[in-house]
Amino acid sequence: MFQKNLEDLQSVTKELLDKLESAGFSTVESLSWLTPEELSEKIKIDLEIAKKIITEAISKIDQKPISAADLLVKEEKRLKISTGSTELDNLLGGGIFTGEITEVSGEFATGKTQLCFQLCINVQLPPEQGGLEGGVYYIDTEGTFSSTRIVQIAQSNGLKPLKFLNNIAVTRTYNSDHLTFLIMNVEKIIKERNIKLFIIDSIASHFRAEYVGEDRLVSRQQAVMRLAETMKQLIERFDIAIVVTNQVIATMDDSLFDKSPHPALGFAWAHRPHQRILLRKGRDQARIARMYDSSRLPDRECVFFVTEKGISDKAKK
Numbered sequence: 001m002f003q004k005n006l007e008d009l010q011s012v013t014k015e016l017l018d019k020l021e022s023a024g025f026s027t028v029e030s031l032s033w034l035t036p037e038e039l040s041e042k043i044k045i046d047l048e049i050a051k052k053i054i055t056e057a058i059s060k061i062d063q064k065p066i067s068a069a070d071l072l073v074k075e076e077k078r079l080k081i082s083t084g085s086t087e088l089d090n091l092l093g094g095g096i097f098t099g100e101i102t103e104v105s106g107e108f109a110t111g112k113t114q115l116c117f118q119l120c121i122n123v124q125l126p127p128e129q130g131g132l133e134g135g136v137y138y139i140d141t142e143g144t145f146s147s148t149r150i151v152q153i154a155q156s157n158g159l160k161p162l163k164f165l166n167n168i169a170v171t172r173t174y175n176s177d178h179l180t181f182l183i184m185n186v187e188k189i190i191k192e193r194n195i196k197l198f199i200i201d202s203i204a205s206h207f208r209a210e211y212v213g214e215d216r217l218v219s220r221q222q223a224v225m226r227l228a229e230t231m232k233q234l235i236e237r238f239d240i241a242i243v244v245t246n247q248v249i250a251t252m253d254d255s256l257f258d259k260s261p262h263p264a265l266g267f268a269w270a271h272r273p274h275q276r277i278l279l280r281k282g283r284d285q286a287r288i289a290r291m292y293d294s295s296r297l298p299d300r301e302c303v304f305f306v307t308e309k310g311i312s313d314k315a316k317k
């Protein structure tokens with residue numbers, strides 16, 4: 001998609017341009033995702049000026065409708081990354097798709113992070129081996145990223161680990177503002193490092209820790225919706241795959257029929273992922289994945305295994 005430069009905006013003076021660039025904004029699109037309040041706060045300018053810039057930025061974005069036939073062509077061009085398990089790939093309609101947000105939720109130790117590690121390797125493989133020859137950007141909100149484990153998975157699959165490690169850019173986040181800032185300013189890294197897979201492990205932890213109590217629910221929902229909107233724009237503009245892990249919470253509401261654990265972050269988030277899989281533990285290395293709420297695939301389940309070699313169709317020592 002054609003990108004517009006900040007110089008195209010009449011409301012952006014030379015002085016403002018410098019401020020915007022040093023805050024990491026490089027295109028009109030990146031501004032259009034912000035609220036005037038956010039921009040005003042970010043680059044310390046008057047709210048009225050921020051409003052003018054955002055309004056002009058939005059008006060410059062190409063909003064022409066696209067025909068369903070063209071959309072089909074676009075959808076058919078989507079690429080996929082193998083998960084390492086044929087069963088899980090089939091459940092997902094072939095693997096993890098570019099142009100989509102895939103949510104992986106489940107209780108602790110169900111294999112969410114292990115699946116992310118496997119994808120970090122698989123996305124780098126050539127297409128005939130289930131990859132896209134692309135890089136990974138990994139946002140680690142829980143401090144559980146492990147290069148050692150990536151090495152173990154690579155080596156046990158006969159791959160040289162260093163090349164794989166070099167193509168994974170990792171950032172550890174400290175709070176939801178930091179996470180939001182990174183996601184809003186990720187385009188440079190996507191372009192520079194040929195990123196095809198963007199992982200956020202997990203989306204929920206900061207929000208759940210910081211936005212405590214009923215009175216903060218609305219502002220949490222708004223913050224989550226803004227992040228989800230930004231992710232949507234990223235997958236469309238760069239044709240990358242986004243994988244987001246999510247924690248689950250127990251249902252307290254007695255009036256609900258289904259009381260099984262469900263993903264955190266409520267309705268603000270629930271409709272955003274294109275694919276949602278919920279993992280649960282089976283015996284030993286076995287894990288059950290349930291696919292649900294997909295706009296293009298039926299609800300169903302499959303079994304896969306988390307082994308020393310990574311994600312697999314078979315249990316291994």
Ligand SMILES: Nc1ncnc2c1ncn2[C@@H]1O[C@H](COP(=O)(O)OP(=O)(O)OP(=O)(O)O)[C@@H](O)[C@H]1O
Nearest residue numbers: 106107108109110111112113114115306307308309
């Ligand atoms: N080196 C390894 N060899 C075999 N299995 C492993 C190895 N490392 C982790 N696992 C398996 O993966 C499980 C942990 O899974 P993972 O780290 O993906 O959990 P998670 O779903 O991300 O949980 P959390 O919500 O706590 O982040 C372990 O309990 C173990 O079964």
Ligand SMILES: [Mg+2]
Nearest residue numbers: 112113144201
């Ligand atoms: Mg984890």
